[in-house]
Amino acid sequence: MLLSDVLKQHAANQPDRLITVFQGRETSYANMQENSRRLGGYFHRQGLVQGDVVALLLNNSDWFVTCYFACHFAGLIVLPINTRLAPREIEYILHHSEARMLVYDHDLSEIVEQVIPQAPNLQHFVHVGEGGGGFEIGEAIKLSGEIPELQQQEDDTAVIFYTSGTTGRPKGVMLTHRNCVAAASMWNEALGMQREDRVMIVAPLFHCAAAHVFMLPTIYGGGALVIEPGFHPQGVVESLQKNEVSIFFGVPAMYMILLNTPGIESMEVPHLRKFMYGAAPMPYELIRRIKQLFPQTGVQNLYGQTENSPGTTTLGDEHSLSKAGSVGKPLPRSEVRIVDEEGNEVPIGQVGEIAIKGDHVMKGYLKNPEATALAIRGGWLLSGDLGKFDEEGFLYIVDRKKDMLIRGGENIYPIEVEEVLYEMPEVLEAAVVGVPHEVYGEIPKACVVVKDGHSLTEEQVVVFCRERLAKYKVPALVEFVDELPRNASGKVLKTVLRGEIKFS
Structure with missing residues (x-):
């Protein structure tokens, strides 16, 4: 299955069902498919060909979803870029990836003007938002164009995420259609997502976690995304209620802030059934406070890294307190083991490197076969994280990648x-x-x-x-x-x- 097939199927089976809600603007599956196909047609009209890279320098909005799928309909590789990076960090990514088109938020025009001279491969630009010259995304969709007949394969690169590395230069993680669809399927099942779910996204979509642990699995299951521009505590409290959100994801720092937000104790959220967290450990006391304040809402931990789409393990609500400190058990259709320096599996309770295997493990690092060979050995991705399993099969991380x-x-x-x-x-x-x-x-x-x-x-x-x-x-x-x-x-x-x- 290709990523575009996921959207196609739901657009055919539930065309009028909502796929995104953003600042009061609602988009159906049928409209998302139409806009994505037309934008993909515009990309080809500008001379882009299958396999070219389209960089997205976008803040959170429904346009991110449109651009993401537009690239896949057109056989192009989508490259989300962290909008918080400094100009010279963005310059390196654009240059190294040889991106030919940049879709950016008009609010980021000043940064774009700085990086263009250092990115000679960039030939085409589309901006989101009012003002300025050049093509606005709505105009591009109206112009559209024909998408030629494409021969896409599951193992074609679909997405590139740049991740910081210990060498000082970020590495481009190449994820295939197979990788992304596998991750979507794994997380959809592990999180118990339902078609009726409304999943709030406040974490930046340019990060693999928000895009591939929540955006894709939600769409894979036919649910709806409630997209927020960012994490604003009072706005989150209001949106959780107004948009009848059923699943919320945040890092522990967000939960700490939310619990101290006025109105949180009187918040009425009968539809909210799961609080998800990841990226860092959640203190036992914080989990306890969340469960005390929202007894009907489960708390679930997620662990993974960009190189596995990301997806390694999850700790369900039933173990959130009794196994606090653990990152849980392997995701469905994923293998996780602890190995020594020679790659041999170590006994239960012994510390070693966490290794992961499955269809969600990356294709490799862009233009970096040496780093790829070090990271993937015999089909196993070496995470660089040190961990151990307990007698019940729960994984604990005991140290992180070197000094990160x-x-x-x-x-x-x-x-x-x-x-x-x-x-x-x-x-x-x-x-x-x-x-x-x-x-x-x-x-x-x-x-x-x-x-x-x-x-x-x-x-x-x-x-x-x-x-x-x-x-x-x-x-x-x-x-x-x-x-x-x-x-x-x-x-x-x-x-x-x-x-x-x-x-x-």
Whole structure:
């Protein structure tokens, strides 16, 4: 099955049923298919051919869904880009992917103007929103065009998500139609989704989690998406009630904020049956408070990574407190095991690397066969996460990929920040670690050694980073130290740095 087939089937069987609700605008399955096909026709009219890459620099809206499927109807590869990235980070992605078209929010025009000179492959542009020159998406749909006869295969690349890597350069994760449909099927079953469900999306759709754990599985099951521009606590409270939402997903920081939002205790949500969370552990006490406030609503944990579409395990509501700290059991039609450095499965209770196998495991990294060979061995994806199974088959993560930290659901690899810090002429050495934060879980802190004869302030470091990094990657704290702790081989001991930090 191709991704376009999923939409085709529902448009034929339930044409008038809603697929999206966005700021009062409702779209049916039939209208979504029509708009997507016409936009795909416009892409071909501009000279794009099967296999070309279309980049989406879009905020959350129903237009994201339209563009996503337009690419698949036209045999094109869709590339969602994180709108929070700095211009030079976006430049790299556009250049590396050789994207030929960019669909962007008009609100992001200033960024687009900065990156265009550094992306010579970009030849066509469509914007969403009023104002400005060039083609607006509504005009493009009206122009349309014929989509030629295509010979698409399940193993053709359908989507590319760029994910940060420990090498400092983001890697393009290639997901096929088979990968995406498999993930949609797995999550639809694991989350017990129903055709009557209305699933609220507040997490950014440019992230694989929102797009492939909620957008696709909901559509796969014929349900409706209630799309919010972002996470605004009071707006979420109102929308949950007004739009009769049945499933909500958020990172733990969102739940902590929601529980302190005025009106939450009197909120009437009889249709709300599931609270989902992922990206970071949920404290036992927070889960308990949620279940106490909403006794009729289940709480379910989700774990996965972009390289597996994403999908590894899930912890159901019935175990949300008794197995707090676990990420649950493998998804349907997915294999998960714990292996040692040689790839051999280790005994129950022993710590090793989490490995995943299934139709949802990526095709590979774009233009990076070496990294692909290291990540996928014998059909098994090596996650880089260390974990263990208990006697009942529940998976526990005991450590994360090397030094990665998670700020409010956003992955931050310290090397990305460190490379920027080393661009400062005053910096001799730098190391970035995560420190605890009561809302975001973790925030990045930079430990900096200044060269002799030079001076540097925290403000100067922050301003320099802001110009070169996404806002969430900018160090929230800067500490100047005389030297960085190292082991006998000269490696910086970040465990020592994390242990030395006192934060309140």
